Amino acid sequence: MKKNRAKINYIIDLIIGVSFIAAAVSGVVLLFAGSGGFQGGRSPGYARDLWLFSRWTWKAVHDWGGMIMIAGVLAHLVLHWKWMVCMTRNLFRRAAGRKTRAACPVEG
Numbered sequence: 001m002k003k004n005r006a007k008i009n010y011i012i013d014l015i016i017g018v019s020f021i022a023a024a025v026s027g028v029v030l031l032f033a034g035s036g037g038f039q040g041g042r043s044p045g046y047a048r049d050l051w052l053f054s055r056w057t058w059k060a061v062h063d064w065g066g067m068i069m070i071a072g073v074l075a076h077l078v079l080h081w082k083w084m085v086c087m088t089r090n091l092f093r094r095a096a097g098r099k100t101r102a103a104c105p106v107e108g
Contacts (some may be wrong), residue, residue: 009079016072023065026058033058 029051053061077084086104092102 019068026062
């Protein structure tokens with residue numbers, strides 16, 4: 001079971017990482033490409049290609065990369081929920097001056 005859970009964590013982390021890179025790269029491209037000024041379709045510079053793809057494609061990559069990243073982070077939080085609750089409880093116990101700590105489940 002632990003081996004299977006570690007594989008699931010790895011896949012989710014990989015999805016989060018790839019979607020972050022997609023959102024970050026597309027965000028940088030869109031940032032430095034300038035707005036192109038949509039102007040209701042009257043700007044000829046809006047539809048031009050930016051580093052291999054059109055502005056529409058970069059925007060779609062950026063939007064979907066962000067949505068996939070959000071879903072991955074939510075899945076990550078769900079999988080680690082018990083551990084996060086346990087660690088938070090231990091943190092507050094330590095802040096209150098109590099020496100006893102609960103053994104938190106090892107993730108991974």
